[in-house]
Amino acid sequence: MKKIVASGKTIEDAVRNGLTELQVSAERVNVTVLEKPSRGLFGLIGTRSAKVELVLLSQTEVAAEPAPVISAAAAPTADKPAAVAKDAILETERFIIEVARTMGLDITIARNDSKEGLTLALSGGGDLGMLIGRRGQTLDALQYLVNIVANRYSNSHLRIVLDAEDFRDRRRKTLEDLSDRLAGHVIRTRKEVVLEPMAPHERKIIHSQLQNHARVKTFSKGDEPNRRVVITLK
Known part of the structure; x- marks a missing residue:
C-alpha cells in the first residue's frame, strides 16, 4: 500500500x-x-x-470505493459579494489593531468613503506618529500590507486608504504649498527643479497642483522607488 x-x-x-x-x-x-x-x-x-x-x-x-466527494466543510463556499467585502474590512481592521498593539498603541478606526476608496482613519491614545513615520513612510508601508490583507478576503478588488490624525490632508496641503513655492523659484531663476523621490500618490499631488499653471510644467523621471518630479519652464 x-x-x-x-x-x-x-x-x-x-x-x-x-x-x-x-x-x-x-x-x-x-x-x-x-x-x-x-x-x-x-x-x-x-x-x-x-x-x-x-x-x-x-x-x-x-x-x-464510491467516488470521492468533497464535503461542504472542506471546500470553500461562495459568499455573496457584500458579505465578502464586509468580512474583508473586518479582517483588515483586526490586522491594523493587532499591529498597533504590538507597538503599544490602543487605537480606534473610523470608516469613510472617498473617491480614492475606503479610508480607514486611525485615532486613539499614545504616539500615533509611530504609525505615520517620517513623511508618512511607515503609514504607506502599513497601507500596502492592509490592501494585501483586504484583498485576500475579497473576491472583488478593494482599494483602502489608511490615515492617522488627518496626516493625508496635512501632507497634501504641504505638497501643494511646496509646489507653488518651487514653481515661483523656477520662474525667478529660469532653472528647473528636481524634487526628491516620492511615492506615486505624492507625485500625483504635485502634478495636479501645477497642471494648469501658466508658466511651468511638470514631468516625472527615473525608476521606482527613486522616481522624481521635475518642475521646469514651459
Whole structure:
C-alpha cells in the first residue's frame, strides 16, 4: 500500500499536488486531512500550509470505493459579494489593531468613503506618529500590507486608504504649498527643479497642483522607488 503526504495553500491544492506526484486520478486514492491551513500572525506572517495523506488504492479497492466527494466543510463556499467585502474590512481592521498593539498603541478606526476608496482613519491614545513615520513612510508601508490583507478576503478588488490624525490632508496641503513655492523659484531663476523621490500618490499631488499653471510644467523621471518630479519652464 503506497501512501504519501502532500501540502498546499489549501486542502484542494494539497490533494492536487499529491495526485500529481502519484500520477493518478482522485478515485484512485483515499485522502486524510492531517493539517488545515492557517493564516498565522496578522494573517500574513507564519502561515501554515494544508497537509494531507493520500493512500493509493488497489484496482479491487477502487471498484468497491464510491467516488470521492468533497464535503461542504472542506471546500470553500461562495459568499455573496457584500458579505465578502464586509468580512474583508473586518479582517483588515483586526490586522491594523493587532499591529498597533504590538507597538503599544490602543487605537480606534473610523470608516469613510472617498473617491480614492475606503479610508480607514486611525485615532486613539499614545504616539500615533509611530504609525505615520517620517513623511508618512511607515503609514504607506502599513497601507500596502492592509490592501494585501483586504484583498485576500475579497473576491472583488478593494482599494483602502489608511490615515492617522488627518496626516493625508496635512501632507497634501504641504505638497501643494511646496509646489507653488518651487514653481515661483523656477520662474525667478529660469532653472528647473528636481524634487526628491516620492511615492506615486505624492507625485500625483504635485502634478495636479501645477497642471494648469501658466508658466511651468511638470514631468516625472527615473525608476521606482527613486522616481522624481521635475518642475521646469514651459
